[in-house]
Each structure stands twice: as structure tokens, then as C-alpha cells.
Amino acid sequence: MIRIKCPYCGERDHSEFTYGSDASIEYPNLESNAKDWTEAIFFRKNIYGKQIETWHHTNGCRLWLIIERCTITHKIFSIKPAHPEIHKLLKNQNNI
Ligand SMILES: [Zn+2]
Secondary structure: OOEEEEOOOEEEEHHHOEEEEEOOOOOOOOOOOHHHHHHHHHOOOOOOOEEEEEEEOOOOOOOEEEEEEEOOOOOEEEEEEOOHHHHHHHHHHHOO
16 A cells, blocks of 8 residues: 655545656657657656656645655655645645
8 A cells, every 4th residue: 555645635545646657758849740759658668666756636635746656665755746836826825
């Protein structure tokens, strides 16, 4: 079982989250050719060890997180908001 500490909601079971993808992928610009897009979308490394991933807190705050996790042990090394500017907006609105 993986426990994920959402920066907004606190520690939760991983079943509340949905895995997004490998967060280290750099997508080509919109004018790039089909070959570059095909490689970016369909040809992924199967990382054995530490990987940076995107996760969506689907059954919580519904915000995206960047999680550094070991694919072997599932140990989580770091968690941060994918869009920190949203956190600033929420802080200003709710005085948190
Ligand atoms: Zn959350």
C-alpha cells in the first residue's frame, strides 16, 4: 500500500489518486512533426528505480502532484504541487 501525503489534503491512501505519467517527459512544441510526437507519446522508458511522476488526487482536492517515487519499493522521496500558482491562489482566497 502506498500512502501519499498530498500538500493540500494530508496523507491519504494511494487509491484516492490516479497515476498520470512520467513527469520527466519533455513534449515537442506544437509545430513539431508526427515522428517527434509519436516518440514523446508512445515510446517511454520503463524506469527501474527512482522516477518522477504525475499523480492526480482524483478523490480529494483534484489537483495534480509531482511525486518522486521508487518503482521497485514504492518509497516516495518528494511530493510537490504540479501547479504551485494554484496553491498561492488558494492561500489568498482562504487565508491558509
Ligand atoms: Zn489533495
